[in-house]
Amino acid sequence: MVTVLEPRVGTDVVALTGVTKVHPGQVGVRALDGVTVGFARGSFTAVMGPSGSGKSTLLHCAAGLDLPTAGRVVLAGRDIGALREPRLTAVRRRRVGFVFQSFNLVDALSVWDNVLLPQRLAGARPDVAWAREVPARVGLGDRAGARPGELSGGQQQRVALARALAGRPEVVFGDEPTGALDLAAGRGVLALLRRFVDDSATTVVMVTHDPAAAAWADRVVFLADGRLAGDLVAPTAARVAARLAEPTR
Numbered sequence: 001m002v003t004v005l006e007p008r009v010g011t012d013v014v015a016l017t018g019v020t021k022v023h024p025g026q027v028g029v030r031a032l033d034g035v036t037v038g039f040a041r042g043s044f045t046a047v048m049g050p051s052g053s054g055k056s057t058l059l060h061c062a063a064g065l066d067l068p069t070a071g072r073v074v075l076a077g078r079d080i081g082a083l084r085e086p087r088l089t090a091v092r093r094r095r096v097g098f099v100f101q102s103f104n105l106v107d108a109l110s111v112w113d114n115v116l117l118p119q120r121l122a123g124a125r126p127d128v129a130w131a132r133e134v135p136a137r138v139g140l141g142d143r144a145g146a147r148p149g150e151l152s153g154g155q156q157q158r159v160a161l162a163r164a165l166a167g168r169p170e171v172v173f174g175d176e177p178t179g180a181l182d183l184a185a186g187r188g189v190l191a192l193l194r195r196f197v198d199d200s201a202t203t204v205v206m207v208t209h210d211p212a213a214a215a216w217a218d219r220v221v222f223l224a225d226g227r228l229a230g231d232l233v234a235p236t237a238a239r240v241a242a243r244l245a246e247p248t249r
């Protein structure tokens with residue numbers, strides 16, 4: 001079933017309108033080609049599609065890590081194409097959390113210092129009470145003094161999750177956040193993302209190749225050749241897998 005993908009002003013935390021991206025040095029290749037999609041507050045969306053279909057590019061443009069060649073991105077109420085540095089970085093640091101496949105933790109710092117790092121970089125006064133609570137909420141309450149290298153992959157991704165959530169972001173972007181984890185650890189991370197969406201109305205947008213991971217989302221958005229190729233609401237792993245197996249229209 002293809003549902004409406006149009007951004008809804010006011011309810012969408014992230015809205016892309018007609019976004020096209022041509023990467024430098026890739027003249028003639030549209031990594032994204034006129035993409036219009038919105039992500040509602042308190043929703044969990046999985047982004048799927050074949051390799052090279054533009055998933056990471058979509059995530060980077062939506063998060064203000066990269067600027068579109070054409071089109072408009074509104075992130076947390078701000079038209080980010082109209083922002084200049086350092087305002088753009090400030091919006092990203094204060095409103096957005098990131099979780100990557102490779103954790104991207106600073107090994108010389110403790111769990112606690114990793115969790116607080118983005119806010120310190122942003123020059124924000126950390127909400128220490130909340131920042132203390134987040135490691136407990138992700139099941140790391142007793143490991144705050146540990147170094148990332150002393151933790152399992154699943155635990156490291158929980159640190160990355162705590163770091164992403166410590167600043168109370170409006171939206172968390174995940175680029176294959178369970179891609180490097182075993183099944184059980186991946187499930188734990190997905191359950192936490194789901195809980196933050198349900199309990200705190202955090203918005204999550206997650207790129208994944210895994211139908212079972214996508215089934216934790218409220219909606220799956222499919223990309224093909226840089227264009228939207230439909231979506232699936234209330235996905236199950238079986239329906240997602242069946243959809244991926246269909247020939248691209």
Ligand SMILES: Nc1ncnc2c1ncn2[C@@H]1O[C@H](COP(=O)(O)OP(=O)(O)OP(=O)(O)O)[C@@H](O)[C@H]1O
Nearest residue numbers: 023024026029031050051052053054055056057058
């Ligand atoms: N920084 C970059 N510079 C040049 N070309 C890029 C860059 N990033 C992506 N591309 C190109 O843009 C297109 C889309 O890439 P993108 O990484 O967004 O796809 P993807 O769906 O995330 O792929 P994958 O599943 O393999 O990670 C590809 O043709 C890719 O080669």
